[in-house]
Amino acid sequence: MPVLTNLMPTIGQHLLKVEKPARYLGNEWNSVHKDHHRVAVTMALAFPDVYEVGMSHLGTKILYHETNRRDDAVAERVFAPWLDMEQLMRREAIPLFALESHRPLREFDIVGFTLQYELTYTNILNMLDLAGIPLHQAERTTADPLVIAGGPCAFNPEPLAPFLDLVAMGEGEEVLHQILDLVIQGKREGWDRPELLLRAARIPGIYVPSLYRITYHEDGTIAGITPTHPAVPPRVHKRVVEDLDQLDYPTAPIVSFLDIVHDRAMVEVFRGCTRGCRFCQAGTIYRPVRERSPGEVQRLARELVERTGHDEISLTSLATGDYSAVEKTIRQLLGEHAGSGVGISLPSLRVDAFSVDLAGLVQEVRKTGLTFAPEAGTQRLRDVINKQVTEEDLLNAVGAAFEKGWDAVKLYFMLGLPTETDEDLRGIARLAGQVMAKHRAVKGMRGRPPRVTISVAAFVPKAHTPFQWFGQLPLEELRRKQQVLGEAISDRRIKYNYHDARTSYIEAVLARGDRRVAAAVERAWELGNRFDGWTEQFRFDNWLQAFTDTGVDPAFYAGRERRPEEILPWDHLSAGVEKDFLWREYQQALAGGQTVDCRWGACTACGVCPALAVEVLLKGGEKGAD
Amino acid sequence: MRIRARLEKAGPARYISHLDFLRALERALRRARLPIAYSEGFNPHPRLSFASALPLGATSEAEFIDLLLREDLSATELQHRLNAQLPEGIRVAECREVDEAADSLAARLERCTWEVTFLPQVEPAQLQLALDELSHQRQWIVIKETKKGRRELDIRQLVYGIELDGRSGSGPVLRLQLACGSKDNVRPEHFVELLGSFGRGCPGLAQRVRHIHRQAIWCRDAGGRLTDAWSV
Numbered sequence: 001m002p003v004l005t006n007l008m009p010t011i012g013q014h015l016l017k018v019e020k021p022a023r024y025l026g027n028e029w030n031s032v033h034k035d036h037h038r039v040a041v042t043m044a045l046a047f048p049d050v051y052e053v054g055m056s057h058l059g060t061k062i063l064y065h066e067t068n069r070r071d072d073a074v075a076e077r078v079f080a081p082w083l084d085m086e087q088l089m090r091r092e093a094i095p096l097f098a099l100e101s102h103r104p105l106r107e108f109d110i111v112g113f114t115l116q117y118e119l120t121y122t123n124i125l126n127m128l129d130l131a132g133i134p135l136h137q138a139e140r141t142t143a144d145p146l147v148i149a150g151g152p153c154a155f156n157p158e159p160l161a162p163f164l165d166l167v168a169m170g171e172g173e174e175v176l177h178q179i180l181d182l183v184i185q186g187k188r189e190g191w192d193r194p195e196l197l198l199r200a201a202r203i204p205g206i207y208v209p210s211l212y213r214i215t216y217h218e219d220g221t222i223a224g225i226t227p228t229h230p231a232v233p234p235r236v237h238k239r240v241v242e243d244l245d246q247l248d249y250p251t252a253p254i255v256s257f258l259d260i261v262h263d264r265a266m267v268e269v270f271r272g273c274t275r276g277c278r279f280c281q282a283g284t285i286y287r288p289v290r291e292r293s294p295g296e297v298q299r300l301a302r303e304l305v306e307r308t309g310h311d312e313i314s315l316t317s318l319a320t321g322d323y324s325a326v327e328k329t330i331r332q333l334l335g336e337h338a339g340s341g342v343g344i345s346l347p348s349l350r351v352d353a354f355s356v357d358l359a360g361l362v363q364e365v366r367k368t369g370l371t372f373a374p375e376a377g378t379q380r381l382r383d384v385i386n387k388q389v390t391e392e393d394l395l396n397a398v399g400a401a402f403e404k405g406w407d408a409v410k411l412y413f414m415l416g417l418p419t420e421t422d423e424d425l426r427g428i429a430r431l432a433g434q435v436m437a438k439h440r441a442v443k444g445m446r447g448r449p450p451r452v453t454i455s456v457a458a459f460v461p462k463a464h465t466p467f468q469w470f471g472q473l474p475l476e477e478l479r480r481k482q483q484v485l486g487e488a489i490s491d492r493r494i495k496y497n498y499h500d501a502r503t504s505y506i507e508a509v510l511a512r513g514d515r516r517v518a519a520a521v522e523r524a525w526e527l528g529n530r531f532d533g534w535t536e537q538f539r540f541d542n543w544l545q546a547f548t549d550t551g552v553d554p555a556f557y558a559g560r561e562r563r564p565e566e567i568l569p570w571d572h573l574s575a576g577v578e579k580d581f582l583w584r585e586y587q588q589a590l591a592g593g594q595t596v597d598c599r600w601g602a603c604t605a606c607g608v609c610p611a612l613a614v615e616v617l618l619k620g621g622e623k624g625a626d
Numbered sequence: 627m628r629i630r631a632r633l634e635k636a637g638p639a640r641y642i643s644h645l646d647f648l649r650a651l652e653r654a655l656r657r658a659r660l661p662i663a664y665s666e667g668f669n670p671h672p673r674l675s676f677a678s679a680l681p682l683g684a685t686s687e688a689e690f691i692d693l694l695l696r697e698d699l700s701a702t703e704l705q706h707r708l709n710a711q712l713p714e715g716i717r718v719a720e721c722r723e724v725d726e727a728a729d730s731l732a733a734r735l736e737r738c739t740w741e742v743t744f745l746p747q748v749e750p751a752q753l754q755l756a757l758d759e760l761s762h763q764r765q766w767i768v769i770k771e772t773k774k775g776r777r778e779l780d781i782r783q784l785v786y787g788i789e790l791d792g793r794s795g796s797g798p799v800l801r802l803q804l805a806c807g808s809k810d811n812v813r814p815e816h817f818v819e820l821l822g823s824f825g826r827g828c829p830g831l832a833q834r835v836r837h838i839h840r841q842a843i844w845c846r847d848a849g850g851r852l853t854d855a856w857s858v
Contacts, residue, residue: 016683021641027714029653255653257646257713309653309711311670340656341670 004036008102010094018084022257023051026077026099029255030307032064033100034074040184043067043075043110044098044145048123049533054079055254056262058316059114059151059172065250066176073180076100076108077254080123080531081130089130096131105131109183111145113164115153118510119503119533121160125525128163135522137165137210142193146183153511154207155238155285156463156570161209161515163522165193166200168207169573170238170285171271173247175205201232205239207573208232214515214569220556222514222567237574238285240614244271244292251303255310264312264345265304267297269329273318274616276595276604277375278386278585279414281462282318285575287608289599293619294325298332305342313337314345321350321358322599324620330361349397351389356400369408369451370401376417377427383592384419386585391431398435402442408451409435415481415498416459416473418589422484428454429488436491453495456485458504462511463570464577466585471561472508475501502540506532508558514569517557519550578607627698628728630856631705632720633689635680639715644679647716651691654711660704661697677731677843677855678738678806681813686840687719688738690731690855722856734845734858737786738806740814743799743837748828750792753800756821756828757788763824768816781805781820784812797836806843814838 015021027033036042045063047054054060060077067075076098081089089096095104105111111133113124125135133147134140140147149157150168157167168175179200186196201208211232215223227234241247249268256263272289273282292300301313313333320326333344344362349355351372359370374394376382382389398409413428432454439450458478461467473481478501489496509517523546524532524539531537547554562568564583571579581604588595598604599616609615635647642650652672655662664670673694680686693704701721708718744753760766766782787803804812815832822831845858 015641020643021682022643022646025638025641027638029650029711029713255650257642257650259646259649306657306659309656311652311656341664341672343669 004101005104005107006102007094007097007104010092011097011102014088014092014094018088019082020051020258023079023082024085024099025257026102028257029309030252031100031254032068032074032076034068036074036101036103039074040072040187041074041110041180042108043073043112043180044078044105044108045075046078046105046111046113046124046127047116048080048113048120048127049116049531050082051079051256052258052260055256055258055260057114057116058266058268061250061253061266063112063172063176065248065253066173067180069248070177070180072184076103078105078111078127080120080127083531083537086126086130086530096127106133106145108145109187110179111147113147113149113151115149115151115157115160117533118153118159118507119538121510121521122525122529122532124160125163125522126530129525136162138162140165140193142191142196146193146196148179152281152285155281155573155575156512157207157209158515158569159510159513159517159521162518164209165197166206166208168239169205169236170575171241172239173241175203175239178203179206198229198231201229205236207236209515212572220553222569222571225567225569225572235572235574237576237612240288240576240612241271241290242614243617244268244290245296245619249300251300252307253304255308262314263310264314265301265308265310266314266316267300267304268292268317269297269315269320269323269326270317273322274597274599274604274606275319275322275388276386276585276597278384278466278589279375279417279459279462281465284464284577284582284606286318287575287577287606288614288616290614290617291324291619294329294332297325297329298336301333302336305337305340311341312343312345314347316347319348319350320346321348321352321355324618326358326620327361328620330358334362351397352393353396353400356397356404359401360404369410370406371410371412372397373412374431375412375414376420376424377413377429377431378424380592381417381420381424381427383594384589385414385417386589386595388594388597391434394431395434395438399438399442402439402450407439407448408453410453410455411435413454413456414459415456415485416478416504418467418470420481422481425481425485426488428456428485429490429494432489432494433491436494449493451495452493453497454489455497456482457499458482458501460504460508460511463568464575464582466582466589468512468568468582469562469564469566469586472505472558474555474559475505478504500535500538503532503535503538505554505558506540506543509554512569513557517552520546520552523549574611576608576611578611581606627695628724628726629693629695629699629701629704630722630724630731631691631693631708631718632687632855633691634717634719635684635686635689635715636717637685637715639713640683640685642715643682644676647680648676650713650716654708654713654716655693657711658707660693660707661695661699663694663696675730675732677735680840681815681838684814684838684840688840688842688855690843692724692731694726724856728858729848731843731845731855731858732808734847735807735843736805736846736852737803737844738840739787739842739844740802740804741799741839741841742802742814742818742835743794743839744797744831745834745836746797748798748831748834750790750798752828753790753792753798753821756824756831757790759824760821766820768812768820770816781812781816784810785817801841803844
């Protein structure tokens with residue numbers, strides 16, 4: 001039997017030198033510790049951001065549970081060590097380790113990264129490097145872990161293509177077991193890496209980047225994406241779970257010692273969203289809508305509270321107000337748990353009075369304020385993005401909020417959307433002004449003054465959305481727009497926040513990049529970039545340097561309007577939604593036409609249900625609002 | 627009903643900060659389904675109070691907490707049920723019912739006994755020399771970092787006992803009895819730093835501490851007598 005390395009004695013000598021040593025302990029309540037000698041396959045679930053962010057991620061909890069409920073497999077966690085820890089590890093030559101066993105990552109069979117956000121890509125390279133695993137897939141052998149990835153950014157993983165052995169598209173509960181089985185078989189039968197990858201490519205939902213050849217036209221656009229082997233599918237479709245009630249949900253997730261970002265018991269009430277907002281990638285890649293039944297939600301919530309000791313249950317989904325049994329479920333949960341000091345929270349609110357009623361029901365008064373996302377400042381532009389929210393909806397929602405005693409309202413908008421004019425930006429300021437006026441109308445001069453914050457993000461066009469062809473506006477133009485909006489806000493009590501547009505620019509390059517962009521990601525990492533998603537760590541000049549050094553033109557990826565016939569770098573990767581549908585939606589957008597939600601209106605023929613042989617599944621037994 | 631518990635914090639739990647320790651305890655109480663009383667308000671919290679926060683990195687066999695229960699429960703059962711739900715390194719060692727009307731431990735706390743273990747390279751003789759020199763000083767000035775900035779403090783009157791054990795195999799141990807509580811508070815690190823600044827033999831002493839352990843706490847009872855945590 002090989003000797004297992006446990007780095008804890010070494011790490012322990014240094015833990016008091018770093019901030020929040022509990023990030024690196026791995027012995028939290030409900031953490032799973034297995035003898036690696038007694039399992040057939042070992043997997044490290046790698047989240048390329050700091051502990052507190054990664055521990056809030058439901059997907060990781062699900063995969064941890066799915067793997068560890070097998071007797072023949074173990075999953076452990078690893079997060080990006082914070083900068084102080086990285087420095088220490090490099091100085092003391094401590095390789096990156098998994099938290100539970102403190103075993104070096106390079107001794108694992110599989111290292112699986114979740115791709116939640118483009119600006120974590122440099123962290124992935126940094127973690128591989130800290131682990132002593134060759135960055136490039138082509139340089140790895142059976143002696144190295146199989147490096148795999150999944151998550152939303154897996155729908156265009158091309159900027160990471162040279163670094164990944166395989167990518168799992170879509171929901172992981174089922175395909176995970178096929179990957180584990182394959183790796184076990186490969187170890188037993190002594191397959192080399194190419195053989196393993198070729199077999200993996202035959203599993204539905206598995207994309208093996210190295211088995212596709214990409215050719216280019218002279219103008220840099222893609223000429224063709226072709227499998228290099230006859231057994232490899234020309235197009236990979238994502239995986240979906242048919243019925244969430246059939247899944248084994250993680251009701252005993254790890255309870256952190258540290259105060260993590262989402263420190264509560266999470267019950268996922270449904271997957272998918274078909275509201276059809278045209279900027280939204282989640283609205284495409286998680287289709288169709290499949291609800292968990294209210295009885296199951298209640299059972300899971302009860303078990304979670306019993307097994308974690310959390311004092312808050314969060315009903316999660318892309319838009320929980322749309323859950324067809326939302327009100328009934330909240331009332332049931334309140335009835336069952338309010339007496340034992342357990343509260344309920346709703347992560348996202350729809351812009352209408354019904355949602356404010358729900359928030360009132362769960363008494364989120366203890367929270368700082370309510371957040372709504374009208375996304376655009378005029379009805380015309382909201383029609384373009386298919387955000388089916390009217391000014392009246394918003395004013396009704398904030399009116400209801402003020403009446404219920406909230407004084408703080410936060411409004412989210414985007415800037416740089418297709419067809420946007422300065423008039424639309426002034427519309428944001430106007431809307432905020434109306435919210436102030438609404439407060440006066442409801443409250444008069446009594447009580448505290450309202451606190452209205454508008455938070456504006458620069459729009460980043462994403463793959464698999466109707467705006468995937470749209471050229472992001474140049475940096476200078478985004479900055480000018482930020483200024484136009486700032487000047488249009490005359491009421492000084494309105495707080496105006498906006499993000500650094502340079503971040504959105506890099507995000508845009510990576511979100512629609514092809515595999516030639518990988519060289520720039522690697523170079524940016526070499527130049528020292530990590531934690532790019534953290535404002536104070538983001539080094540824009542290094543990115544520009546990286547583009548120059550590698551001959552990558554960022555404007556080609558971020559700012560170029562694509563032609564309809566162009567082969568996009570992710571055209572061989574399918575979320576089930578047809579490219580034709582997305583193009584129709586883009587044209588509809590430019591014409592200001594709206595598309596209804598198929599949960600309440602006619603089928604929009606997006607293609608997902610026939611392509612994946614699934615269907616919309618509503619389990620409320622009561623009509624959702626609308 | 628009020629129950630006082632003595633907890634131990636050992637092994638990896640020493641890397642858990644006081645606030646995180648508190649939260650872990652609250653969650654364990656909930657998992658154990660103990661009839662804890664909750665505070666009123668929008669954000670109800672279990673009614674538990676600590677004698678004194680332990681510095682990050684230290685272990686302890688004297689973490690005292692008081693729990694207010696809404697139903698009667700034997701101290702033994704509480705100990706048993708809570709221990710089944712506590713994370714690695716945290717353990718209830720002892721549990722007793724106390725007078726519900728008694729003052730809080732934090733208000734009664736006077737002193738702590740600490741054990742500071744040094745790395746084996748530290749010579750007991752060097753430590754003894756430094757201690758001798760220290761005893762000839764009229765003032766023992768340490769620098770305390772507070773929210774308001776750095777402040778000098780003479781701790782000579784706040785150190786109640788110093789004992790050197792040079793025979794321990796794992797390195798010399800200094801047993802200190804120091805003022806502890808809201809009025810006067812001396813952390814063992816302060817004393818070690820002070821000691822390191824005396825005596826030619828002990829430069830960088832603070833960097834050669836292997837381990838800090840809280841061994842006991844001492845309280846002042848209503849009659850003004852110094853006593854253990856159970857008798858107040």
